[in-house]
Amino acid sequence: EKFIHLCNPHLEKMKEDILYHFALGTGTHDFPTLFGDVKFVCVGGSPSRMKAFIAYIAEELGLGSPGCDYPNICAGTDRYAMYKVGPVLSVSHGMGIPSISIMLHELIKLLYHAKCSDITIIRIGTSGGIGLEPGSVVITRQSVDATFKPQLEQVVLGKTVIRSTNLDEQLAKELMQCSKEIGQFNTVIGNTMCTLDFYEGQGRLDGAICLYNEEEKLQYLKNAYDSGVRNIEMESSVFAAMCNLSGVKAAVVCVTLLNRLEGDQISSSHDVLVEYQQRPQKLVGYFIKKSLGKV
């Protein structure tokens, strides 16, 4: 059994731990009873998508009934939403590194307080693709920064700290195998660029601020492609870094909503985008079923 590795000696001395952004606390909630059986945690930006995922996985695992409503465990706050069915926890994280980082600090502490073991965490998200047909799914090999380095720069007490953003190689391969078995959409393993901004930070020409031209933009995206980047999103680096430090197996599975070599605006129809967003859910749902011996 592999437990959460908590990189913080101070927590042992605290009588009570309030997870403020979840509106949960060890003084008011019995974490081992509520969460002790969790084995799979799926996280994603949008609260409604994470609610849809819990209904989907419940049905897939034969644990729910169609039309059944799943209560939001974090109903006391609107910062994040959290749902649970059997061994699966589904949590939203908002957009960007700071937003997912707050959530992960509190999630890792939650799993630690609950004495969970052998946890797998998978981020299921959306992204912009580079050189891929829209709707393709990318399983992240390495998360890289805006200069294509597999690292995350953080500022701690005013000093810069560099952390590794590697993800579990074996888990990525297993997910790739699952996609082959499903055979419904194009899936690749590639590097994922993680940026702090959606517009200028990803070389878009359609933000409120843009001080470069189309040629410079395309050169940047081509350089990214040549370095192995296949998609761009805004959370994977700190996700990888924090899971690494906490000894948790982690993967990032994102669908690409457009091919950035061909444009910047997300202009596919609502229905097409909804179907694309179900692909990571399908893939990860199949992986969980298979891991539980239910395929």
Place this chain on the structure above:
Amino acid sequence: EKFIHLCNPHLEKMKEDILYHFALGTGTHDFPTLFGDVKFVCVGGSPSRMKAFIAYIAEELGLGSPGCDYPNICAGTDRYAMYKVGPVLSVSHGMGIPSISIMLHELIKLLYHAKCSDITIIRIGTSGGIGLEPGSVVITRQSVDATFKPQLEQVVLGKTVIRSTNLDEQLAKELMQCSKEIGQFNTVIGNTMCTLDFYEGQGRLDGAICLYNEEEKLQYLKNAYDSGVRNIEMESSVFAAMCNLSGVKAAVVCVTLLNRLEGDQISSSHDVLVEYQQRPQKLVGYFIKKSLGKV
């Protein structure tokens, strides 16, 4: 009349502009009709707080009836929430620089497409205080980074760009005068430190990861205080930088939920926290009333 200054020559060439994270677009929505009369934009992290604000300001301005429901203009997405009454727009932005930056790119374009003029944008938020009684309100003089410099580092096409984070001095003074006239809570003008992380980035001892000790933490917070910092939050720097570039008058008004020199956990009762969070709303509500000649 002062219009929005759009720092992007490419937008003029676009036939249609889809504001993806608002689920609004110039091809589907008539922006001048919907938003042309907006003069005040209030933004804050939590969607439910921004909904509460629109009900509050509607009543203050005599534009609403008690119990009246305000529809979410961004109902087609769960990324952000937006409400409007008369000349006031209220928009949520989630947590952290990347999340508010996506929202601001689309908000600035929305105001530009709507041909709005003489706009004032105010962020009303929560923060951790340094050396202040909890519940105090801080009006930001300058937003500073984690090394106390009044700047924002952004990476654009892989290269670092430095932007100024100054805010409107006159507007800050006017808000301070309003607080004196209300006379209900302690308010100061001070610098606001903007960080990329809530736990390690703000020197907390209670995150999932903490590799420093209490003495180092306190030294860092005291250095921040000595440099003029009175509170810490996670959005002000990019808010100031983007409003500067777009020629929009901007202010940041945050209540402090705790004094970080005395602890890290937000452990006040729910009712006390709710009352604290109403203080920036009261202050900014009074300012808007006064600006419209209704005080």
